[in-house]
Amino acid sequence: MKEQGKIWMNGKLVPFKNAKVHVLTHALHYSTAVFEGIRCYSTPKGSMIFRLPEHVDRLFSSAKMYSMKMPYSKKQISGAIMKTVRNSTLKECYIRPIVYYSYGMLGLTPTSNKIDVAIACVEALQEYTQAGKIRGTRCRVSKWLRIDSRSQPMQAKAASNYANAALARVEALTEGYDESIMLNYYGKVAEGSAENIFLINDDKIFTPPLSAGILPGITRDSVIKIAKAERLSVTEKNFDVEDLYSADEVFMTGTASEIKPVTEIDNKSIGGGKPGRITLQLHKIFIDVVSGKDKRFFKWLTPV
Ligand code: PMP
Numbered sequence: 001m002k003e004q005g006k007i008w009m010n011g012k013l014v015p016f017k018n019a020k021v022h023v024l025t026h027a028l029h030y031s032t033a034v035f036e037g038i039r040c041y042s043t044p045k046g047s048m049i050f051r052l053p054e055h056v057d058r059l060f061s062s063a064k065m066y067s068m069k070m071p072y073s074k075k076q077i078s079g080a081i082m083k084t085v086r087n088s089t090l091k092e093c094y095i096r097p098i099v100y101y102s103y104g105m106l107g108l109t110p111t112s113n114k115i116d117v118a119i120a121c122v123e124a125l126q127e128y129t130q131a132g133k134i135r136g137t138r139c140r141v142s143k144w145l146r147i148d149s150r151s152q153p154m155q156a157k158a159a160s161n162y163a164n165a166a167l168a169r170v171e172a173l174t175e176g177y178d179e180s181i182m183l184n185y186y187g188k189v190a191e192g193s194a195e196n197i198f199l200i201n202d203d204k205i206f207t208p209p210l211s212a213g214i215l216p217g218i219t220r221d222s223v224i225k226i227a228k229a230e231r232l233s234v235t236e237k238n239f240d241v242e243d244l245y246s247a248d249e250v251f252m253t254g255t256a257s258e259i260k261p262v263t264e265i266d267n268k269s270i271g272g273g274k275p276g277r278i279t280l281q282l283h284k285i286f287i288d289v290v291s292g293k294d295k296r297f298f299k300w301l302t303p304v
Contacts, residue, residue: 001122005088008080008119010071012086019118027074027100031160032110034062035098038081040121040304042091043292049085049095049302050255050290052078054218062156063099070099071115078302084119085304093121094256100159136263136275137252139192141241142168144179146190149213149267157215165193179252181244181265184213188238195221195252195260198277206243209236210263217254219286222300226285229296232278241265251283258290259283 007019027033038055040047056074063070072080081095097119104113144167152160165182172180172193181197184190189208191197196217198207205227210216227234244250249271250262259282261275275283289292292301 005090005121006084008084008117010118011080013084019120020175021100021116022103024103025038025100025104026103026105026110026113027159029106030101030108030162031158032066032109033098033100033159034059034066034068034157035096035159036157038095038097039255040085040090040093040095040291041290041292041301043301045292045303047085047304048085048292049081049223049304051218051300052081052302054221056081058157058216058218059097059099062158065153065156066158067111067281068099068101068115070117072117077117077119080117080119082302085121086123090121092124094124095119095121097132105207113138136261136273137178138176138264139179139181139266140172140177140263141173141266142171142182143169144171144180144182146182146184146213148185154213155210155216169193179262181241183241186238187240188212189241189244190214191217192252192254195254195257197244197252197262198223198250199239199247200249200251200276201243201247204235205234205278206235206239208238208239212238217253219255219258222289222297223253223259223282223286226282226289226297229260230281230285244270247271249279251276251279259286 003016006013012061036055036059040049056078099117101110102114102116147164168180168182180193183189190212191214244265245268253258261279263273289297
């Protein structure tokens with residue numbers, strides 16, 4: 001990550017190096033933070049933010065699930081995101097807004113602590129290894145289960161979900177894989193450590209429903225809408241690891257990873273070990289969409 005530009009903190013743009021928090025910040029001790037990952041793409045009509053209103057809506061709904069009172073309106077947060085991106089002068093970037101309980105009381109109860117908001121934008125997030133990009137992603141089914149939604153609201157993009165995800169990610173990387181696939185408490189496939197997951201059989205697309213305890217991914221939603229516009233069948237349904245092993249194609253979706261083909265799971269090759277035809281078709285359309293080349297979905301882009 002290049003240490004450059006300015007970070008928006010509670011209404012002010014501050015130099016990168018000065019964007020600091022106190023060591024007694026509540027969120028640092030108790031994970032009381034919600035955040036977003038948003039992307040800005042370069043298009044022939046200038047830089048555009050992909051699905052900005054949906055990301056801002058999800059940030060607010062994540063905060064609501066944790067009873068955090070947002071100190072700014074959606075309009076103010078969208079404006080602050082635009083201001084931060086414009087100030088960065090980056091044509092393409094990854095944007096990270098975060099809302100967190102600041103310092104004050106050190107005990108567990110966060111509610112008397114101030115809620116702070118910061119927005120950073122960085123050049124790119126390396127979620128996709130170069131090797132994975134060339135040969136497709138090699139996954140391992142994690143021994144760590146995705147946290148159950150009866151334990152905490154998994155539809156919130158909350159920092160507290162990510163220690164669990166990081167365990168799974170590190171486990172996969174340590175064992176020589178690119179990414180992990182996490183199951184839920186029912187033994188059904190949930191999602192990757194930072195991506196949603198899809199499988200394709202006989203040209204039909206399947207993905208776990210939100211009730212599997214997954215993040216309502218905005219890329220997931222985009223892929224479902226793109227596939228339907230292409231008259232492909234998409235069904236939300238629970239499935240087992242065995243369904244992944246025997247699938248014709250598997251791919252993952254996320255803001256940082258976009259659409260990444262999975263070509264191996266637990267050392268079993270998927271679809272002959274090569275990215276599948278429909279995965280590549282969806283990937284091509286997705287790239288056209290985010291680069292402003294597909295008129296059908298131009299409405300998903302907000303000019304900076
Ligand atoms: N699941 C998890 C656990 C994630 O962290 C992410 C990345 N935000 C996703 C799915 C994909 O969501 P999105 O497409 O909105 O980036």
